[in-house]
Amino acid sequence: MDDALERIAASTEVLHAERRIVRFQEVDAAGIVFYARVFDYFHDVYVAFLRARGAPLEAALREGTWVAPLRRAEAEYLRPLRFGEEIAVAIVAVELEETEYAVDYRIDVDGEPACVGRSRHVAVDPERFRRTPIPDVLRRALEGGAGRGAPTPGES
């Protein structure tokens, strides 16, 4: 595991978390969750996080205010997940730059990390799809979760 993912596994901070139960159809022919599905889990908690922070993605798309497609995604698998298991999917950190940001995720089972990951997004102009500074409404939402100070307790 590289250093960044090591940090995510060890992080005690949680900016947003959701409990879910592994679905019947998320398992593959080997009997464990198909590896790509954890990226669906990551994205679901990212969407819920934005909604909780007052910058819902559905509104941004409808109104054409911002769009921030992925430039990079990665995950490290620490143990397999099985149908019916209860998991907690959390955002543990957000890192903001001028035109990009990274979101760190962790999936826990019984309080132990089962998977960690990171997505890196680029803010682009919704019309020309060119790189642009992160719009204020999005920056504020992400920053609200990226405070250096007291850990934010928010879970849902």
Add this chain to the structure above:
Amino acid sequence: MDDALERIAASTEVLHAERRIVRFQEVDAAGIVFYARVFDYFHDVYVAFLRARGAPLEAALREGTWVAPLRRAEAEYLRPLRFGEEIAVAIVAVELEETEYAVDYRIDVDGEPACVGRSRHVAVDPERFRRTPIPDVLRRALEGGAGRGAPTPGES
């Protein structure tokens, strides 16, 4: 099995067909293809059929010429499908009315029907989403495949 699906299972006509191999991730925790995935198979061959008939859905969406969402879908499962099996997914009939049409599907394994189904679509105005006569470009494409005369040989 109701009469309509019985006819689909017994049909010798094939308007369009595609071979595919059941994917690793289409299987569920019971070890067979998840039942909803056959509707993905149906839609894939429907999209390929429209493309082959000169009325690609991607162009219709891009240009806003027509849209025909589903009003109804059904499938009957005759035998389970497993990871790695080669299947043939076919459109065996199209039935046109003024504002609606139905498409009949069959999935064969080794020449035996494993699943049959039907989708029923309504032509709607792309802007107001109100029922409208099937646009000419779409009607011609579907009719090309719905001729009562000589059977169209299967394509792959």
Add this chain to the structure above:
Amino acid sequence: MDDALERIAASTEVLHAERRIVRFQEVDAAGIVFYARVFDYFHDVYVAFLRARGAPLEAALREGTWVAPLRRAEAEYLRPLRFGEEIAVAIVAVELEETEYAVDYRIDVDGEPACVGRSRHVAVDPERFRRTPIPDVLRRALEGGAGRGAPTPGES
């Protein structure tokens, strides 16, 4: 809409229900929920229902006690669903026979039906995959939800 689905749309009984928000990735290139995804919704509430009734599918699979694959599935679409919409997915009826059972589903948005459907399952021997009477543990769970008497209040 055929009579059975008409009844489902009008039903006031709810045996089990779950609230969920339409996911970003459940939408298709036409901008509405891909038609096959409602069958995923149906199955999710079916799995939750079995769990709530004390006959979890995950335990049945693990222990090889019972398996009841689908023989038939159908859905009728009354209005499109969009990313970010909150929906209620409910089981409104279960119908038991000797070796088969049917489950009726309804998806509501703001208290109005957006989709109705039905799945028909066959109990089969886990080893030989041959039709068998519905096992007691499964029958009791399904019957608990199929009572003719007082309506069971919806759970979430």
Add this chain to the structure above:
Amino acid sequence: MDDALERIAASTEVLHAERRIVRFQEVDAAGIVFYARVFDYFHDVYVAFLRARGAPLEAALREGTWVAPLRRAEAEYLRPLRFGEEIAVAIVAVELEETEYAVDYRIDVDGEPACVGRSRHVAVDPERFRRTPIPDVLRRALEGGAGRGAPTPGES
């Protein structure tokens, strides 16, 4: 882009490749392919590659000969993919160690890289799920594709 992914984007070697057309339902609410779906594409070509090399995953699972779950996955997105686009998904390199291996992927559109990625797998004992040397049948299949000598011409 980190160095490894930079190399994948620039690689002229192709060990195995498949053409496919982006599906209607692989697109998300933002109108481009959902980021997690490229991992489905990667896995599909990996499965096809193993099949072509004489070590089909479906046989390994059926016979319990080997299993090699993912330890890590990553992707870098260079341009969005849209419904109806024809893409080529290729395996461009395989790297073998004692108990692990990495597979490098590239998705091209019109001969230009649109996405690159890597999966890292660990050979485990099918029964106890403990790390084990890569079994011979799997090593031979992967090595056949990892030759340092003459470049293997792409297959489709």
